[in-house]
Amino acid sequence: MDNTRRKFLKIAGAAALAGIGAPALVKLNSTAAFASSEPAAGHGSAAGGHGEVVAATGVRLGMVVDMRKFAETPEMLDAAIAACYKVHNIPHFPDRKNEIKWIWKAPYANVFPEQEVLHKSEMAKSKPFAVLCNHCDNPSCVKACPTKATFVQPENGIVAMDFHRCIGCRFCMAACPYGARSFNWQDPRPFITSYNPDFPTRMRGVVEKCNFCGERLALGLEPACVEACQGSGAMVFGDLNDPDSEIRKVLDKEFTIQRNPAAGTRPSVYYIV
């Protein structure tokens, strides 16, 4: 009897020691898995160290918002917003806290809080700015999504959403530094004024945001907001990686700023202020 108890205690002790010791051994023997397994992602390589930002290859759709044009004709911004609402079956909730935003108006102080200065231009002081999803190159919403309902489309760099998969956890809303995502707190259908039969609505409990009109691009059309201010140059849309594209010509010529560059998300939407 004593013999078996002695044996049991010995084995238990050895097992406990092995259990404590094993993680340390694994740590010593393996290479640093997290640091080395993804050399392309993260801070250093993708951004070319500090400072200079290195452009990726492939198509990356982006937009330039020329606020000078919108300041001249503010109705154009209303038309752009209305076009987007109509195309995407976006509800108008009477209570602002339920507001669904794809493209919306915000004052300069909210759009560029880190650029807030005492003596601003007249435009920055009084004109509403056009704000939409930045379709970031390094989107924090995509990292936060537990179901991969939101993802970057590798073909064009659009930060897209699959509403079918959204579970409404709202992690993406917390992660987005631009407030570009909205949550359907209630059934949106009664608050939609006219249906676009080619696009679905959303249901209660789903997050939504601008999709850069992926469904229109497939038909060879421009995004609805860009089309609404066609000819004015207030919104220029195109491939940021194509040096001959219209958008790159505008970016080469004009000085542009972006929303919250310090967040490191590398937005695709540029502003001429």
Added chain:
Amino acid sequence: MYNKGTIIPGLVIFIVFVTFPLWYNGLNAGTVPKPDLPIGQKECVAPAAEMRDNHMKLLNEWRDAVLREDDRVMVKVGGKEYRKGLQMACMQCHNDKEKFCDSCHTYAAVQPTCWDCHLTPKEAASKKETH
């Protein structure tokens, strides 16, 4: 066998209870639904038998192709091109959800979630552009 007196009646009661839905309906599965087929369009994206079995899989494939793989290549049916999608392809011919989809889904007691977001032709027409 011990307790024959309770076990056998118990089993009988159990079997009667479990098969209740069958004999309650007189061993009859009810009239088989006849979904209204579109008028004038004889073809579909796949033969009828395959569509009957696998339309839900096809819809999921289309969803993933359009949203995730950026594959929005049109489907050609009966000489006409359609964009992949429930609203943009299927419902263009099967334009009555109540008489087509629901007839079988109600019979089989399936409640697909499609229409939580997607618009039936009737709903889409209910709020037309007014200006």
